[in-house]
Amino acid sequence: MDKDDVLNEWTEEENKVDKKSAKKLVWRTRISITFTVIRTLLAILLLYIVYMIPTSIYYDTSGKADEFNRVVTTMVELRYPGIAVDLHETWHAAEITPFLTQKTTLPIYRQVGEWKVAVGEVTASKSILFGKINYSVDLDNKYIDEGEMGFALSSYALHDKPATPPSNPNPSPLFDQLEKIDDGHVAQVSFSTRERMEPEQLRKIISKYDVEIHQMPIYAGELKAFNVGMSSSGSLTWVDGLLLRPFIEYDDKNRWSSKNHALTRQEDLAHAVDQFYQDLEWLIEHGDYYDKETDEKRLSYLKENELAVYGATVTGPIREIERLKEEEMFYEFNLGGIEVWNWE
Incomplete structure (x- = not known):
């Protein structure tokens, strides 16, 4: 064997050793990095648990979750015609994120x-x-x-009793639909009134029919004492107003304890009117929301003027809903929903 062959053999052996060492080093590095990443993730997870557990416990026990649910429920039910929040879900729905953001998701329903x-x-x-x-x-x-349900303010209802009352509006096309439906159904509808009136006055008119009252839109100075979001068509104006709803009682921890079903009975309506002021004052004090300044103006107007309404959301048997068209005071009917018979 000559010197060149020996040198080449040594070189090949040395390269094999270098490749094996390099592979071992690569695998050691990969394993080390993997364990470092795992340790880092475990440390982050541990810090997250150590941070979130006491944060969540404090959030739940401090009453912040129930307060947030109450704020959201009140905002929605005072503003959206025809719907209500399922209060049974407000006991555990709110949560706090790592970035200290409150979140909640609550189901809503129509009473049909x-x-x-x-x-x-x-x-x-x-x-x-x-x-x-x-x-x-x-x-x-x-x-x-x-479309969504809503209430219209006629020029007669918007102003303080003009000398000439409005002409009788045309019957709603809704009743042509209801005529085609048999007796075994119930429906939810909303309607407006041609003038503003006291809640009890409207309740008495509706009490002639076998329906339940669930909401009444409140006139709180919109477009007269101050401006709000609106749309108009002819002599009718739709505003983003507040609603009178059935009474909901909360305990000192902002958890609901009792609820009236409707505004149909005189005592329930009176209770709801008293509670409305308390709800609006509470919402302004504890809520931080975009319409807060507008609600402050509404509350100020209502404290200086009698509470007046200009419509209602009701539900009942189809045939009783049809009878509502007998009232010349009622117009601008909107259908919320129709279901098979479930009525006592």
Whole structure:
């Protein structure tokens, strides 16, 4: 064997040793990095648990979760015609994120006859440290371009008793639809009144019919004492107003303890009117939301003027709903929903 062959053999052996060493080094490095990543992730997870467990416990035990649910429930039910929040879900729905943002998702329903028909949910969030409440109401509409229920302010209702009353509006096309439906159904409808009136006055008119009252829109100085969001068509104006709802009682920890079913009885309506002022004052004091200044103006107006309403949301048998067209005071009917018979 000559010197060149020996040298080549040594070189090959040395390269094999270098490759093996390099592979071992690569695998050691990979394993080391893997364990470092795992340790880091475990440390982050441990810190997250150590941080979130006491934070969540404090959030739940301090009453912040129940207060946030109450704020969201009150905001929605005072503003959205025809729907209500399922209060049974407000006991445990709110939560706190690692970035100290409150979040909640609550189911909403329509009262159609004796049915509580699930129609969507409200989602809300708010940073504890800063910012205002952001919320959205998502309805499970059945039809394309399905409109929302609402209430119209006629020029007669908007102003203080003009000398000439408005002409009798045309019957709503809704009743042509109801005529085609048999007796074994119940419906939810909203309607407006041609003038403002005291809640008890409207309740007495509606009491002639076998229906339940669940909401009444309140006139709180909109477009007269101050401006709000609105749309108009002819002599009619739709405003984003507040609603009178059935009484809800909360305990000192902001958890609901009792609830009236409707505004149909005189004592329940009177109770709801008293509670409305308390709810609005509480919402202004504890809520940080975009319409807060407007609600302050509404509350100021209502304290200086008698509470007046200009419509209602009701539910009952189809034939009783049809009879409502007998009242010349009622117009601008909107259908909320129809279900099979469930009525006592």
